[in-house]
Amino acid sequence: MQYQQGSFPIVGRQEIADGIYDFKIQCPEMAEQAKAGQFVHIRCPGVTLRRPISICxxxxAAGTLRLVFEVKGEGTRNLAQLRVGDEMDVMGPLGNGFDLRKTAGKAVFVGGGIGVxxxxxxxxxxxxKAAAVLGFRDKSxxxxxxxxxxxxxxxxxxxxxxxxGRKGLVTDAVKELLMEGxxxxxxxxxxxxMLEALATLAKEYGVRCQVSLEERMGCGVGACLVCACKTKTKDGEENYSHVCKNGPVFDAQEVVFHG
Ligand SMILES: Cc1cc2nc3c(=O)[nH]c(=O)nc-3n(C[C@H](O)[C@H](O)[C@H](O)COP(=O)(O)OP(=O)(O)OC[C@H]3O[C@@H](n4cnc5c(N)ncnc54)[C@H](O)[C@@H]3O)c2cc1C
Ligand code: FES
Incomplete structure (x- = not known):
C-alpha cells in the first residue's frame, strides 16, 4: 500500500449543516493517487490516535481532496476548529476503495447520514447513469x-x-429501483x-453490492488489529479482516453482519 504522510494546507472550510464541516486540503500527490472509497487518517489536535475520514x-487538476465530517467527540471537535491557512496532518490515501467497473445499466449509490x-x-x-439514494434523520x-x-x-x-424528501428508509427507495430493473x-x-438490509436486497435481486464499513481505528494500515471485522469466504468460511487495509470497502456478501 502506497501512502504519504505530511502536513497539508487547508484551502477550504465551510459548515454545511449544524456540526458538519466541509474541508478542502491542498495535497497534489495524494490527490493524484486517491480513488473513491479510500480514506485519510488525520491527526486531530489534542488527541493521540488519528481519526479516519473518507475522501468525499x-x-x-487543483491537487485537492475534499473531506466532510461530523463533530462526534474530541478529535472531530478540535479538527473543526482549524481554519483556512492552517495545516492538517494527514496520512493517506488508505484502504482499498470501490471497484467502480462499469457495465450496462445503472448503479445505485446509497448513503446514510455521515456515510454520504x-x-x-x-x-x-x-x-x-447513477441513481443516488440518500437518507437522513431530518431536514436539518x-x-x-x-x-x-x-x-x-x-x-x-x-x-x-x-x-x-420522502419519508422512510433508503432501502424502500432502493427496492423500487431494483424492481424497475x-x-x-x-x-x-x-x-x-442499512448495509445489512441492502446486502439482503442485493442478494435477492442478484445485483453486485459493495459496502464501506466503519470501525474504530488505530494505526490505519493493518498493524494493530483495532479495526477487525468478521468476513466470510464464498464457501462460508468465517475469518477476520482489517477494515483499514482489506477494506473499508467489502463485497456485501463477504461481511458477517452479526460477527
Ligand atoms: C473508514 C472510515 C471512514 C470514515 N469517514 C467519515 C467521514 O467521511 N465523515 C465523518 O464524519 N466520519 C467518518 N468516519 C467516522 C469518524 O472516523 C469518527 O466519527 C471519528 O473518528 C470520531 O472521532 P472523535 O474523536 O470526534 O470522537 P470519539 O470521542 O473518538 O468518539 C465519539 C463517538 O463516536 C463513536 N465513534 C468513534 N469512531 C467511530 C467509528 N470509526 N465508527 C463509528 N463510531 C465511531 C464513538 O463510539 C463515540 O460514541 C469514518 C470512519 C471510518 C472507519
Ligand atoms: S487500524 Fe490498525 S489494523 Fe486497522
Missing part, C-alpha cells in the same frame, strides 16, 4: 444533495421523519443495519 471528492460523503466521488464515475441533517445532482445523478432524499450495482456507506 478528488480534484486532481464517500458516495460523491464514487457516483462521479457513473454521472447520469441533509448534506451533499446538490453535489450529487451536479454530477448528473438522479437523487432521492429520504428522511426518517418526512421533514424533507436495469440496476447492475449497488454501492453503499452508512449504518450497519
Amino acid at each position: 471528492q478528488i480534484d486532481r 460523503p464517500p458516495m460523491v466521488e464514487a457516483a462521479a464515475a457513473y454521472g447520469a 441533517r441533509v448534506i451533499l444533495e446538490e453535489d450529487m445532482k451536479a454530477l448528473g445523478c438522479d437523487v432521492t432524499v429520504c428522511t426518517d421523519d418526512g421533514s424533507y 436495469d440496476v447492475n450495482a449497488i454501492y453503499a456507506c452508512g449504518p450497519m443495519v
